[in-house]
Every structure is written in structure tokens, then in C-alpha cells.
Amino acid sequence: MLSRIRILAGKSTRFLYRRLPLPLPVRWRIKSFLYRHLGPFLKNSANYRQWLIQTGAIRSKPAQSLDWATAQSPPMLNVGPENPASSKNPPDPVADPVRLIAFYLPQYHPIPENDRWWGKGFTEWTNVTKATPNFAGHYQPRLPADLGFYDLRVPEVRDEQAALARQYGIHGFCYYYYWFAGKRLLHRPLDEVAQSGHPDFPFCVCWANENWSRRWDGLHADILIAQQHSDEDDLNFIQSLEPALRDRRYIRVNNRPLLLVYRASLLPDPSRTAAIWRRYCHEAGLGEIYLAAVQSFGADDDPRGFGFDAAVEFPPHAMAVLAERPTRMLNPAFQGMFYDYVATAEVFMNRPPTPYPFFRTAMPSWDNTARRQDAGEIFLNATPECYERWLRRLVELTRGSRTGPERLVFINAWNEWAEGNYLEPDRQFGHRYLEATRDALGR
Numbered sequence: 001m002l003s004r005i006r007i008l009a010g011k012s013t014r015f016l017y018r019r020l021p022l023p024l025p026v027r028w029r030i031k032s033f034l035y036r037h038l039g040p041f042l043k044n045s046a047n048y049r050q051w052l053i054q055t056g057a058i059r060s061k062p063a064q065s066l067d068w069a070t071a072q073s074p075p076m077l078n079v080g081p082e083n084p085a086s087s088k089n090p091p092d093p094v095a096d097p098v099r100l101i102a103f104y105l106p107q108y109h110p111i112p113e114n115d116r117w118w119g120k121g122f123t124e125w126t127n128v129t130k131a132t133p134n135f136a137g138h139y140q141p142r143l144p145a146d147l148g149f150y151d152l153r154v155p156e157v158r159d160e161q162a163a164l165a166r167q168y169g170i171h172g173f174c175y176y177y178y179w180f181a182g183k184r185l186l187h188r189p190l191d192e193v194a195q196s197g198h199p200d201f202p203f204c205v206c207w208a209n210e211n212w213s214r215r216w217d218g219l220h221a222d223i224l225i226a227q228q229h230s231d232e233d234d235l236n237f238i239q240s241l242e243p244a245l246r247d248r249r250y251i252r253v254n255n256r257p258l259l260l261v262y263r264a265s266l267l268p269d270p271s272r273t274a275a276i277w278r279r280y281c282h283e284a285g286l287g288e289i290y291l292a293a294v295q296s297f298g299a300d301d302d303p304r305g306f307g308f309d310a311a312v313e314f315p316p317h318a319m320a321v322l323a324e325r326p327t328r329m330l331n332p333a334f335q336g337m338f339y340d341y342v343a344t345a346e347v348f349m350n351r352p353p354t355p356y357p358f359f360r361t362a363m364p365s366w367d368n369t370a371r372r373q374d375a376g377e378i379f380l381n382a383t384p385e386c387y388e389r390w391l392r393r394l395v396e397l398t399r400g401s402r403t404g405p406e407r408l409v410f411i412n413a414w415n416e417w418a419e420g421n422y423l424e425p426d427r428q429f430g431h432r433y434l435e436a437t438r439d440a441l442g443r
Contacts, residue, residue, distance in 0.1 A: 087413055098395050098407045098441065099171035102253065102414035103206065106175060106186040108152045117214070117224050125149045127418045131370040133338075134378070136328035140369050142417060145425040152189040155198060162199035163422070165414065168434040169441045172202030172251050173414060174260060179207060179237050181228035194244050204251040205244060206260035206294065207237070209267070229268050234276040245286050253309075253405050256290035257281075260312060264293040264303070274307030289392060292359065302356045310357035312410055316366055316379065319347050323380050333374045341365065341382035345390040353401075360398060361410040362391040364433050367420030378420075384429060388436035395440055411437070 107124040114122040129149075131141040146149075146164070150157040167175070178185040193203065244250055245257045252258060259277075264270045274291055282291045282396035292310045293303040298318040303311045321343035345362075365382035394409050402408075415422050423433045 001183070010094045022254075096404050096407055098398050099251075099405075100169060100409055100437065100441070101172050101204065101410060102165065102170050102411040103416070104173035104203075105416050106152060106173050106189045108150060108415070109188060111186060111187075111188075113225070124418050127370040128194060131373065132331075134329065134331040134334045134369060134373075134376070135326040136330060136376075137326075138330070138369075139420075139428060142367075142370070142420055142422075143427045144417070145427050145430060147424055154193075154198065155192065158189060158193060159199045161414075161424075162201035164434070166201065167438075168423075168431075169438040170411070170423075171251075171412070172204065174204050174206050174251075176208045176262075177205045177241070179209070179214075179240065180212075180225050181230075181233050182236055183225065184240070185212075185225070190244065190419045194247055200249065202249050202251050203244075203247075204258045204260070205241060206262055206438055210263055224429070227266070229273075231272070231276060234273045235280060238280050242284060242286070245281070245289070253290040253408070255405075256288045257286065258290045258292065259293055260292045261308075262294045263299070264306065264308060265301070267301050268306070270306035272307075273370045278307075287359050302354075304356050310359060312359045313348070313356070313361040314412060315348050315361055315363040316344055316377075316408055317352075319345060320344050320379070326380070331374065334376075335374060336372065336376040336378065339366075339377065339379045339424075341379040342386055345386060346378065349390060349393045356404065359408045359410055360394040361412050362387065362394055363412045363421060364423055365420055368418060369420070370418040380441075384432040384436040388440045391437065391440035392442070395442065 014330045105124065110121050110123055117148045118126070123176050128143070129141055131139045147157065147160060152158065162173075175190045176186075177190065178187065190203075190205070209227060212224045214224060241259070245259075250257050261267070261270075267273050270293075276292070278289060281287065290310070291299075291303075291308040292312050293299070293306075293308045294312045294314050296314045300311075300318070303309065316339065317432070320339040323338040323340035323343075327337055356363040364380040364384075367376065367382075369378065391409070391411070398407050398409050411423065413419075413421050413423075416425050417424075423437060425431050425434065
């Protein structure tokens with residue numbers, strides 16, 4: 001009985017914590033305060049142990065030496081019972097290659113709403129170019145190289161992005177899709193890709209189903225445009241995607257169109273929404289769809305429990321490892337957080353198997369100073385070599401645990417420039433992150 005009470009209390013606490021209308025640094029401090037004072041009662045909790053690893057109180061079991069630049073492919077983790085790789089019939093990496101899918105941000109062309117909210121001509125580049133260093137050696141601003149300050153209304157830009165991605169082993173893009181009760185934003189690039197047939201490059205969609213707020217954090221303060229959920233809206237949403245889902249380039253898993261939802265937990269009734277989508281797709285002749293819930297903001301529930309097929313990992317959410325503040329700060333007003341990229345990658349790589357289908361994700365780097373100059377979240381020690389090590393491990397794990405069309409690995413992201421999280425060439429690293437991506441595939 002006491003055990004059941006603890007489990008129920010833990011689930012309730014996690015539910016409330018994930019919905020606190022507070023920035024991530026504040027929520028982290030609340031969590032740390034509770035764990036420090038309630039540790040004896042939580043010693044058997046997986047989340048508590050994860051927090052101990054993140055704060056450095058204990059060490060996670062290292063996969064190998066942290067000399068990431070010279071280490072060879074790491075040993076395989078044990079594969080969960082849900083996806084065993086038979087030793088008698090080992091997976092064939094040639095016949096079933098791992099498909100890399102990079103999250104793709106369409107925020108690089110002006111729209112009337114952004115003109116009204118942020119000023120005439122606003123795009124993601126507006127913030128990128130304003131960033132300044134917060135400490136000595138801080139790489140800001142981050143400026144593009146080969147593709148320049150592009151405008152996604154230009155089809156040649158989209159063609160060049162696809163050619164560059166294909167050259168370095170990326171299988172396709174996952175476009176963020178912004179839908180607010182029938183109102184779409186930043187949809188022009190995806191619409192034109194679907195309508196024109198160019199570039200001839202695979203793609204899928206992730207519904208970024210948060211409210212848009214002035215803080216860029218998806219919380220409820222200063223809302224610019226909000227979600228309004230209903231059965232009718234669920235139906236209209238999937239109808240709006242029908243042209244893309246029918247496209248021959250659309251990414252499929254076992255011949256089922258792949259649709260991601262960024263925060264499925266925000267849906268009032270995810271199971272009902274999933275059922276509406278599935279019924280419509282069947283009736284429209286699209287067949288069965290493959291629904292994946294992104295594990296953002298600490299969401300780690302079994303997606304099958306609310307009608308989804310799989311989950312997609314989303315670093316750095318939930319498991320970032322804190323780092324010490326740089327000694328030579330240049331911005332006395334900075335109140336943000338610092339994290340260690342290498343230690344965070346180690347934690348993500350050593351996650352235990354899940355009892356449900358789970359697609360892994362690697363992150364090139366993260367520094368959202370461009371969006372939040374004085375309150376950003378910055379990952380120190382990120383390099384192309386460390387990223388390659390992380391991605392290589394996920395590729396090997398995926399080859400050993402999944403077969404056929406289910407061999408997917410995601411990358412967060414292709415072009416999140418204001419979050420310092422991108423593969424596109426910049427003025428400091430050039431093509432090194434792209435080269436690391438290609439090399440991590442081992443071919």
C-alpha cells in the first residue's frame with residue numbers, strides 16, 4: 001500500500017512540475033531544493049538518481065574514456081526486450097541503413113504576425129545578429145557561412161539546403177508545423193515544397209503545439225497566440241496535412257506516414273486526438289499513420305498509453321548536466337544557466353532501454369543567447385568531435401536494436417540558429433559539424 005502511495009505521489013508531483021508556468025532555470029532550482037531536502041525519501045527513485053548524476057553528486061557509469069576525439073565506437077548497451085537483435089540473424093546495415101532526420105525551423109522569412117509582434121521584417125536572423133558574448137571566449141554572435149542570411153521564400157535556398165544535407169548523410173528534414181485552431185504560421189516553406197515537388201528530399205512534420213509567448217518558452221505568460229483544442233480542430237489539423245502526407249517524399253515507418261507532436265501532454269485528451277487522426281486517415285485512403293510523441297520538457301511517459309506508437313528523444317530537455325560558471329564573465333546582468341555538453345551527452349547515451357519504441361536524438365550544441373541575452377542556457381565544451389561521438393553511439397545502438405524502416409535517428413537541429421543548435425555551416429566551424437554527421441554514420 002505504501003509503495004502504491006509513493007508511486008501515485010511521484011506521478012502527481014511530476015505532472016505538476018512539468019506544468020509550472022516558470023522558466024526552466026527556476027524550475028530546476030525548485031527541483032534541486034526538493035531533492036536536497038527530501039533525498040532520504042526518494043533514494044529508490046530513478047528521477048532522483050538522475051538528478052544526482054546531473055549535479056555531479058554521483059557519477060553515471062561511463063561508457064568509455066571521455067577522450068571523445070580519439071575514442072573508438074563504444075560498446076553496445078543491452079537492448080531492451082521490445083526490440084531484440086538476434087545474434088543468429090544480425091541486422092544488415094547495408095540493406096537497412098540508419099536514416100538521419102534533422103529538425104527544421106521555418107522561421108526565416110517575414111510574416112505579418114511577426115511584423116506586428118516583433119517589428120517589421122523580423123525573422124530568426126534578427127535575434128541572431130544582436131547576440132553578444134556573455135563571458136571571455138563565448139562564441140557569439142553565431143553567423144552563417146555558405147548559405148548566408150537566407151530567406152526561405154527563395155526556392156534556390158531550399159534546394160541548396162537539401163543538397164548540403166544529402167551530401168553529408170542526412171536522410172530528411174522534420175519541419176516544425178505551427179497550427180493554432182485553424183491559423184497556420186510560417187507554413188509557406190513547407191507548402192511550397194509540397195506543391196512544387198522541390199527539393200526532391202524526404203520530409204516529415206512535427207506539430208509544435210505550444211502557445212506562442214513573448215518569452216520564447218511556450219509558457220502562459222504574455223501569450224501572442226494560443227492553442228484552442230476541440231474534436232473539430234483535431235480533424236481540421238489532420239486535414240490540413242493531407243497533401244503532405246500523400247507526398248511520395250513524405251517519411252514513412254513501415255509504410256505509415258510519420259507524424260510527430262512536440263508536446264503531446266498539452267493535448268486535453270491525446271488518446272482521443274490520436275483516434276480522430278487515425279480514423280480520418282483511414283477514411284481518406286491514407287492508411288495507418290505512425291504517431292510519435294517528442295519527449296520534451298521532461299515528458300517520459302509510455303506513448304502507447306495515450307494512443308501514440310513511439311517516442312522521440314529531445315536533448316537537452318530533462319537531463320542536462322550543470323557546469324560551473326565561467327570565471328571571466330563579461331555581462332554582469334547574466335542570470336542564466338551553464339551546462340556541460342560532454343557530461344550531458346554521456347547521460348543521454350547511457351539511458352536504459354525503454355519498454356516502448358524509442359527514437360534517439362543527438363544535439364550538435366546549444367546556446368540560446370540570441371533569444372535570451374541575459375538569461376540564456378549555454379552548453380560549454382561543445383565541439384564537432386564530441387557531437388560525432390554522441391551521434392555515432394546512437395547510430396550503433398539503433399543498428400543493434402531496430403530493423404528496417406524503424407532505424408531512425410533524429411538530430412536537434414538543422415538550423416536553430418538563435419539557439420546555437422544547427423548543422424549548417426557557420427563562420428567558425430565551417431562544414432565540421434556536417435562532416436562529423438557523415439563520419440558518425442560510419443560510411
